[in-house]
Structure formats: structure tokens, C-alpha cells
Amino acid sequence: MKVFQGALCNRAKIGLLLLMVTLAGCNTLKKVDDDQLLLTNNTIYTDDEKVNESDLKSLIVQKPNSSVLGYPLRLNLYNLAKEDSDSSFQNWLHRKEKREKRLNRLLSKKQVNRLKESFVVKGASDFLKRIGEPPVVVDTSLAQKSVDRLKAYFNSKGYFNNKGRYEIVEGRRKKRAAVDYKIALGMPYMIDTVLKNIVSPELDSIYNISSSKSFVKKGEQFDLGNFNLERERLTTLFRNSGVYNFQESSINYDILRDTVAASDDKLMEVQLNIQKPRSSDAADSLSNFYRVHRFEKINIYSDYLIGGSRDSLNSLEYNNYTIYFNDKLKYKPKALVDAIFFQKDSVYRDLDRIRSYRQITNLNTFKYPNIELIPDTTNARLISNIYLAPRPKYSVNFSFDVTHSNIQQIGTAFGATVVTRNVFGGAETLNVSARGSIGLLSDASLSDETFTSELGGDINITFPRIWLPFNTERIIPFYMLPQSRFLVGTNFQRNIGLDRQTFNTILSYNWSPNLSLKNELELLDIEFVRNVNPDNFFNVYQNTFSNLDGIADDFEDNPDFAGFYDENVDPNLDEDDELDLIISEGANSFIDAILTPGFQVSQDTLAAVRSIQERRQRLTENNLIFASNFTITKNSKDDINDLDFYQFSAKLESAGNVLSLMANVVPYNENDNDQLLVFGVPFSQYLKTEFDFIRHWQVGDASVLAFRSFSGIAIPYGNSDNIPFVRSYFAGGSNDNRAWNAYELGPGSTSNLNDFNEANLKIALNFEYRFPIAGDVKGALFADAGNIWNVFDNEDNPDAIFTGFESLGDLALGTGFGLRYDFSYFIFRLDVGFKTYNPAEEISRRWFRDYNFRNAVFNIGINYPF
Known part of the structure; x- marks a missing residue:
């Protein structure tokens, strides 16, 4: 809580300071002396040609002050700080003769002295200096250092005779200057011949097999980066070919020519040297060379304790592995052996060691393992000791959240999970979870009660293998970290919507062919949704009720309909005021009366009431979803600090086909709409596919351009003419189009239809520029485009249906800005979205009609939306 309070305090301070900067029009040159020049720009030229490569710019030692959209915010914040706050305070205190005496009587002398350390006097200046930046003034020594760096860089690219200098270019505005760095490259050196000097015969043989893959090749320009890549390649090659102790430092290159003397001949010979191990013993001739090692023995210690004695351990042999344990072996031998990729008599590979680490960690049963290699130099054999320290058998996790939504003003959610490891001895993990929530309804008309509640639980068991009746190891080997998950869960909601009860079962498999690729197959995804309180429909969907009530206004004088309206009429109402239908008895009876065969009513009214009835029936009926889906995800992000990456995800889902095929064997009942029923519920049948692409580009040191595109479509067929609400798409919200609230946008060009x-078709495009402001406060400018439509279902409103490329004119556009506060372990986010292009308006009123703060949408979120 203190962290949040401190963060809010900091944000308030920064907001005040930003206002001060805007109002005061801070002088950028305030702390630049008369004999100094404020650095405004760096430009690099090679052979009089301007270059903008980020690698080169990063070599410049001195960079201009950072800016936010061209404004030097941090510099001006720094300029607001007082250089000597103590002296300023003393001058103010003694400026008037009796000021100090009056303050001493009012506050006491001790408190007056403490004013010097207060935020107003000293703390504000310290805070401004901490989040601000001092002016960057041109420093010739740093400029020359940058020239030397640039020359060294081009030396590494083969331009050994390059020359460099810098020029200070004073700007038209006073006390400002830019620095131009000019490098004359000359002709690059080319590799003529690659020689080799490999003292180990075994390494020489391995190298010859893979020499065609070398990064250092005849006829190419000298590039030190390629030599470094080749050293890394060879180190990886040798360590994956049995040379467990190979050191990269054993590799070096000699350039066999003088590159200092000027010469028209720019060809060079290079020699690859792979020397003996540094730790080789001169007295032992066998240790003078790197050798290929094979495994003699592999030992697994399943109950390892640091400092514990090994003498009292029991052991057993299993498939050429020796497993040591205390008293009784708690794990199935196969579960342990499957996680180890070393094999007796096989050649050592670093890749197998890394895969063993990953798979042991994937078991979720042991702490990070320790793998020890003991060499026998004489015979080039290895003994491997693998120490596994068990994690606790049981653990308990608790969670607590505060929530807010368009239904709940405020809510609290809590949960607890009991984790049991190694349930059946095969490193299985069992999670038993319980969760609940309680919230205050945002609108009392939604229910007779004030509070909402939710209670649910899951039983989830994970197997560290593909759990199928046949062997899948050849298709999905263990190094792909296979997992099977079986989940059974239920959830009960009360006074949220229609008081929904959900029962779900999932059998899924996931595996990772490599570090950047993950596959997930949900073989069974069964969900049963039961709406306990369907009579609450018109309380929850008030826009739908308003449309129906508007139609009913034309039938108030019909005596047969008198019982449909609220008789508790306010006597002060004018005679022209309309009566309201009773919820829900009157509304339901009115629909039944209008749809009675033979009732005289216009075709438009009949179609509108039938549409409302179909929607009510669809959203209140129970759903049975029996689906399977496959998802593939590729992520190029190296680590959490990687700001330049992409992520792609594709999903294909099919529902209802198995149940439809079974209907040929087991006859099902049917309802009035000719839908097949399972346990009295029509099952859903549809095909759904989604594509999600995210791309981040790093701009400068800390700024990022982020882009996201999403498209998804779900097509009903067979036993369904629409998509279940729980599997449909919506638009708007803090992670979508931020100029609209969730579920508010669309479908198509409709406005507040429900x-x-x-709907069952969605397109979303998001673009965001993220930049640092001051300290942990960051900013963003964003543009969100997208919408939802109906297609291939039973929707008959032409404004909500996607008909072709012309429907792309219904793509809504929201733009805005945001503030973020970085707590390191998560990001607190506030976004303000403005409706820039609203397809629900008339064509002439779509652009910038509601572009103001009164109609803005404020979104609060945790972490970035994409």
C-alpha cells in the first residue's frame, strides 16, 4: 500500500511540475553559461554521406538532452531547481527585519530551522534535479572521444586507414550548437585466404566437416563482427561434439599483413588458430589436446541435500542410469530418466545439458538442478552427477484483487490455491483452487439486491508428458517440454447478468519446439453455461428494453394490453407521457401477443419485435460447447529488456462436430427450431479462427513504437445459427479501442444497439508511441482502429452485417494519450481516448464530432495493452 501511496504522491508532484513548466515558460538556457554551447544535435557523415544507423549513434559519447515530442521536458524541470536552496531560504528569511522573529514565535526556532529541509525549500529542488537532466553543453574532449570510437568501429569493418574529425556548428539561436562527425573511410580490406592452425586432430576433423558454414570466408570484406560470430559458432560446435571443456579463449585469428602502411593492395590473409587448453598439464600428454568425451556413467541423486552424506543412500539401476535416494524412492524412475538427455556411451553435447536443465525445471517438482561433470582424461570418458533438490510437497497461494466494471461499482475478488507436487510419483502437479468475489452493483435497477457475488473452483492436474494411450515421444520429444493438463471447474455468479452457472472441462497439451515457439492443443474444451435467472434479461439489457418499450407505446390504448403496463402512474405526469412495460412479465407478454399468428401489426414492427425476441432467446438459453482448438505462438523476444521484437499467434477452433457425428449413432431429441439436444440443451456448432500480430520497434534509447493487428471470425453452421455469447467478440475497453467502453462499440455502424x-467478426488495429517523461513516469500517444460485425449468422440488421470491403468504412478510430508509472514488477496505466472517427454517426458527422474531454473515455489498466 505504501508503494502505491508513494507512486500517487510522485505522480501528483510531477503533474504540478508539468503545469509549472507550461505556465512559467521555463528558459532552456537558464543554466548554460555565456562561454558554453547547448548541444542540440549530432550528425555522422561517412565520405560526406549522412548516416543514421543506430549502432553508430550509440558510439557518440555526448548526446543532446532528451525531449518529449521535441520539448526538452527533463532539462526544463532541472532548470526549475534552485542551485543553492539553503542560501535562498536564508536570504528570504532575513529579507524583512522581523520575519525570522515572527516565525520563531509562531512555529518555534527548531521548526523554522527544519523548514530548510522541507519539500518546498529543499526537497522540491532535489526532486527536480533527480528526475530532470542538467544541460548538455558541447565538450570537445568528449567529441574527440566519439571520433576515436567511430574510427575504431570502422577499423573493425575493414577500413583500417580511415580518418575522422568533428566540427562544431553553431546554430542561429544563441548559445546552441550541433556537432558533425566526419569519417573518411577509404577502401576496405578484403579476405584473400583463410589458413588454419588447429593443434588438436579431433578438433581439426570436426572443423573440416563444418567449414562451409564459416562466417569468415574468402572474398568477403573484413568484419570483426564475423570473426566474433565464427568464434561463437566454433565454440558451440565443439561443445556439442563431445569437447565438454572447450574454451572460446582458445580461438584467435592472425592477420598476415601490415594494415598500417598505405597500399593499393587491399587483400589480406587470415589464419585461424585453435590452441591447447589453458589448464593443460605439460606432464600429461593426453591433456595437451582437446578430445571428444563420452559418458561412462550417469548418476541421479533424487533427494539431494547440500552437505548431506552419500554413503547412506540407496540406489537402483534403470536403463543405464543409477538413481540414488533416501529410504524409499518417491519418484517413478522413468519420470526422472525422461528429464535427462545424457545417455551412457553417447558423445557429450552442451545442448543436452541445457535441455536437461529446462526439462527438470519443467517438472515443477525440483529446484534448479546442479549437473556435475567428472572427466577421466586418460580414456576421454565422463561421469555425470545430477543433483535434484525437491521442492516442498505442498504449498498454498493466496490472491486478493480490487475490481471495477460497467456492472460493478467496486468489487473484491479473493482466491486460494493448494499445490500438491509429485501426486502419482511421476512429477505430476495437482492444483486445487477456490475463488470468490463480492461487489456493489453500479445500477440498482439491474437487480432487486444491491450486491453481486461469485463463487468458483477448479481441479487442475498437470503431467510433464503427453498423456495419450500411444507413445508420442518421436513426434514430440521431451526436450520440447511437453505438458498435459486436465481441468474440471465450475463457477456460480449471482446478480451478475442472468445469474450464470458454468461448468467446464479441459484436456490440453502444450509443447515448445524451440525457445521462441509454443504450441497448444486443447483436445477437449467442454463448457456448459446455465442461465439461472433468464427473467432478469430486460433489467440487464436496458437498451433492448427501451427499444421494446418504444414500440409498445403505440399499443397503450389497446384494452387487451392493459395488463402489460405499469399502473403506478405518477399523477403529475402529462397526458402525453407514455407508460412503461412491466419488467419482465409485461415485456414478455407483449412480445408473445405481437408474435401471435394472425395479430394485425405492421411488418416493420413485427420484424423489430421478432428480432428482440430472438436476441432474448439467444442470450438467455443455456449453452453446451464441445470444442477443440489448436494455437501456435511465436515470440522473438530475447528477454524482458528486449524492446525490439515481434509476436505472432494463430488459433483454429472447431465446436460441435463430434456431437453432430454421434447423432448418426445415438439419436438426439430436437427442439422447435430443429436443433439437436444433448441433455435437453442445443449444442453449439461453429468454426473459429484468429490471428494476432504484435511488433515493437525500439526508437532511441528508451522509446518504443508498438503495433498490433488482430482479426477473428467465428462461423456458425449445422446445429447453430449464431455464436454463443461467451465465444463471441466485443470491441472497446482498456486493451482494445480505448475511445469506447467495453461492449460499447459496434456492431458495424449501429449505435448502442444493445x-x-x-458479434462474430472482429478487426482491430492498434498503434502506440511510448516514451519516457521523467524517472519512472512514461507517456504514450496511441491510435486504435477496429470494429465488430455479424456475418454468416441470423442477424438481419444491415448496419451490423459485414458485406465486403465497403464495410471497412465502419472501422472506428480512437486516438488519445496515456500516462504510465513503472513499478518494475508491473505497469500502472491511465489512458484517455477520444472518438476520432465514429461510424455510428451520420457520414457528415463522423469525424471529430465527440473529440473533447466531456466525451472522452478514461481507462485504467495494469501493464501494457499489447
């Missing part, structure tokens, strides 16, 4: 608008 309280919770959803």
Missing part, C-alpha cells in the same frame, strides 16, 4: 454489443 447494452453488451457482440
